[in-house]
Amino acid sequence: MKSVKRKCSRCGNPGLHAKKRPAVRTVAGHSFKASVPALVCDSCGAVYFNGPALGDFDLAVANKLARAGVSDGEAIKFMRKAVGLPAVTLAELLDTSPETVSRWERGVSHIDRAAFAILAGIVTERADDRSDTLERLRALRHPTRLGQMVQIDA
Numbered sequence: 245m246k247s248v249k250r251k252c253s254r255c256g257n258p259g260l261h262a263k264k265r266p267a268v269r270t271v272a273g274h275s276f277k278a279s280v281p282a283l284v285c286d287s288c289g290a291v292y293f294n295g296p297a298l299g300d301f302d303l304a305v306a307n308k309l310a311r312a313g314v315s316d317g318e319a320i321k322f323m324r325k326a327v328g329l330p331a332v333t334l335a336e337l338l339d340t341s342p343e344t345v346s347r348w349e350r351g352v353s354h355i356d357r358a359a360f361a362i363l364a365g366i367v368t369e370r371a372d373d374r375s376d377t378l379e380r381l382r383a384l385r386h387p388t389r390l391g392q393m394v395q396i397d398a
């Protein structure tokens with residue numbers, strides 16, 4: 245059992261242990277559970293999850309939502325946040341307005357299929373450490389100038 249030099253902020257116990265602890269996220273009526281790395285105080289039982297581990301968990305949840313095609317507002321917002329995209333940035337990338345993204349996320353209107361497919365693609369790629377779709381969307385906003393003759397390295 246690994247002991248970590250960090251004090252329990254609840255009881256002052258100086259040695260926290262790295263363990264896995266259950267975490268649950270409920271999004272759009274579905275609860276997702278996982279065993280997530282955390283620091284645990286053996287004296288008072290306090291559990292401290294770290295940001296990156298929770299970020300990975302959120303990304304895994306978003307990936308499930310994306311792959312299952314869960315497209316209601318809460319799921320859209322969760323997916324966008326899991327990949328760290330501000331609403332304004334997502335709107336720019338999808339060539340729509342921040343108001344439209346806000347309407348999707350509040351459930352006022354339903355996201356169109358093409359936009360969902362793009363957002364879901366961004367999420368599933370991120371879970372796979374890739375960013376092809378994001379790079380393509382950014383290239384569309386700021387195209388690279390291609391010369392008339394382009395060398396392809398085969």
Ligand SMILES: [Zn+2]
Pocket residue numbers: 252253254255256257285286287288289290
């Ligand atoms: Zn404690």
